[in-house]
Amino acid sequence: MTDRDITVTVDGKPETAAAQDRTLLVHWLRDALDKRGPKIGCDTGNCGACTVRWDGALVKSCMVLAVQADGDTVETAAGLSEVDGSLNRVQQCFKDHHALQCGYCTSGMLMTATDFLDSGESVTEETTRRAIKGNICRCTGYHNIVQAIRAAASPEERL
Structure with missing residues (x-):
């Protein structure tokens, strides 16, 4: 296998690094770019720890080859923060509602929650649980995660 350079805009910044044809996007992000947000949990698309947005679509980056994203845009949980580096609303609600413990799933949950909230779908307990089922x-x-997502949907709700 030969390496070839690919360029992907990651969290708003163009990044170029070598990738083999068989390199998964999650491995390229973590190993070539040192982007540690997407986690490697299963490499089978089951756990969601590697969830990112690829050209606006929510994907599990362990199911995408890095070379497929060449020339495209990828958003990770690290790109969710505000311009000044402070937490955005979803991140802050996860913190406020204690929606994390070990943190391994958190970046994937944040990406899924953000995508769900951006969809405009009604945010009920049922729809929230369905949104994070992957x-x-x-x-x-999950209780605190669901509460955090619901709080992020309601600007007036805070702890």
Whole structure:
């Protein structure tokens, strides 16, 4: 296998690095670019820890080859923060509602939550639980995650 340079705009910044044809996007982000947000949990698309937005579509980056994203845009949880580096509303609600413990699933959950909230779908407990069904959390039992997402949807709601 030969390496070839690919360029992907990651969190608003063009990034160029070598990738083999078989390199998964999650591995390229983590190994070539040192982007540690997307986690490697299963490499089978089941856990959601590697979830990113690729050209606006939510994907599990362990199911995409890096070379497929050449010339495209990828958003990770690190790109969600405000320009000054402070937490955005979804991140802050996760913090305020204790929606994380070990943190392994958090970046994938944040990306899924952001995509769900951006969809304009009604944010009820049922729709929120359905939205995050492709993300596995082994720590929190989901209650706090659901509450954090619902709080992020309601600007007047704070802890």
